Amino acid sequence: MRYLIKNALIEGKYKANVLIEKGKIRSISDRELEVEEAEVIKADGLWLLPGLVDLHVHSRVPGGEHKEDFKTLTEAALNGGYTHIVCMPNTDPPVDTPEMISYLYTITKNLPVNIFFTGTITKRREGNEIVEIGLMKKAGAVGFTDDGNWVKRADVMLNACIYARKFDAMLISHAEEPTLSKGYANYDKIMLKHGLKFRLPISEEIAVYRDCRLSELTNCHIHIAHVSSAGSVEIIKKFKEKGARVSAEITPHHLIFSTENIDPYDPIFRCNPPIRDEENRKKLVEALKDGVIDVVATDHAPHAYYEKERPIMEALPGIEGLETAFSSLYTHFVLRGMLSLSTLLDVMSYNPGRMLGVDNSIREGNHANFFLFDPKVKWKVKKEDILSKSKNNPFIGRELTGRVVAVFSKGKFLRR
Ligand SMILES: [Zn+2]
CATH class of the missing domain: 3.20.20.140 (Metal-dependent hydrolases)
Incomplete structure (x- = not known):
């Protein structure tokens, strides 16, 4: 499948046409690209930004599927412009064996977001006996934490x-x-x-x-963290x-x-x-x-309504963040001149990407992992805008500027 993105502002800086072929960025040019049989995506006024990378996400799988599952987590990640996310191991049971790491990669490998897993530092997260760090790393663990x-x-x-x-x-x-x-x-x-x-x-x-x-x-x-x-x-x-x-x-x-x-x-x-x-x-x-x-990491921590809407001493700790992280930081800091867009992209994509060995930079030959962002649109966040299974997002009811319009992840084009 070929895609031709027309007139996008690359990293908010310069206008270009971008051709995507077989999941990779084939060419980036300021001239007209004549391509046969390509789906054309008009991106006038939109920014093309590197896919976001989140080092700290709670998938809640296994054991907390009433809060989030991999399907809703994937939808939430894409909705926020994320192409790579790292899941924490403090699930029930905790991820403390190489077999569990392998199992989690197996059940998530076909999802349209790149999902990575961490293991615990200690068995059962009890703080006493360390896990098989070498074998778990071999199985794909990208880090270890008793988070x-x-x-x-x-x-x-x-x-x-x-x-x-x-x-x-x-x-x-x-x-x-x-x-x-x-x-x-x-x-x-x-x-x-x-x-x-x-x-x-x-x-x-x-x-x-x-x-x-x-x-x-x-x-x-x-x-x-x-x-x-x-x-x-x-x-x-x-x-x-x-x-x-x-x-x-x-x-x-x-x-x-x-x-x-x-x-x-x-x-x-x-x-x-x-x-x-x-x-x-x-x-x-x-x-x-x-x-x-x-790095900016969301610590995306979904909780069901009845676990969160309680007197403060009984409410479970944790805040959701995947779907509003970029827009909220853009609104609060970039638009007010307190952070540059390039710093925001460093801390939300390039720096965490480097820690995972992932390079989402927008250049020819690279995998097409990026999102299209409308920097002008103002929107009041509504419950329906949140695709996570849980809705404990403090931006619901608040107005933000700038919104993710579409995401390219694992070679697929996903419109919001
Ligand atoms: Zn933590």
Whole structure:
């Protein structure tokens, strides 16, 4: 199948016609391309952008299919412009054997999104005995994490680092020291007034420091998931300057929301680590700009209505993000001149892609993994716009600018 995309603005910069053949970008030209038997896609006014790559997604399979399954997850990913996503292993049961990794790749290989899997660091995510890192990597695991839990025992994490280094595997740290993160609210003046139970920034900072130090000691690549505190940014920056193999990610909700602009009792915003104050949020935006934080990952965490719409102390933690990540960050930061489009593409496509060995850049010979984006359209997000099985997306009811119009993924053209 051939496709001819006419008059798209490549990466929002220059106008070109793009010919896709057998799932690959055959040519990019500013001249008319005469092609027989091609489906023509008129893209006047649309941007052609590299497919997004999300390092942190909760598929909920196996065990949580009432929240999401691979079909709805795929639809949600495509709806948000993602062509590559990485699933977390904190399912029920957790993904802690090579057989499970192989099984997950088998059941997802024909879906129109590239889905990658991670394994746990410890068996059953109990924090005591490390998994078969070498065999699981061989089966396709792209990283290892007890996500949702931090590996509390330093001896176990040290051992995991040594093995991971040996097999050149990446460890992903859900950095929250558990004895200081029993509550659900940031510790700041606003939350103090509400008397909510806290998850202190220091719980994250202690965990980030230990894992950066272990990375430095063992030369193992440790990726810090969902950074939320300014203190963590400082620690990561120092270790990066010393040459430690540390990388870090941040979510759209920690970049956009703060305790000053959310209702602290609204369960939709309950997440781990919690939404923090303006001071922390501003520092996170700076860290993304400066390159201290490498990646935006959604931590897409679907929950059923009855699990989320509860009093805040009972609501399950987690926020959905796949379908609104790009538009929300474009609206909040690119349109306001606070981040460039090219930085946004680096942190949402190129940098995470590099960590997976995926190159989604728009050039001749590359696989056709990209999306068409309308940068002008304004839309109020409605429940029906969300294709995930769950609807715990805080942008429902809010107006965004710019929307994904179509996606090319695994050689297929998928119109929204
Ligand atoms: Zn996590």
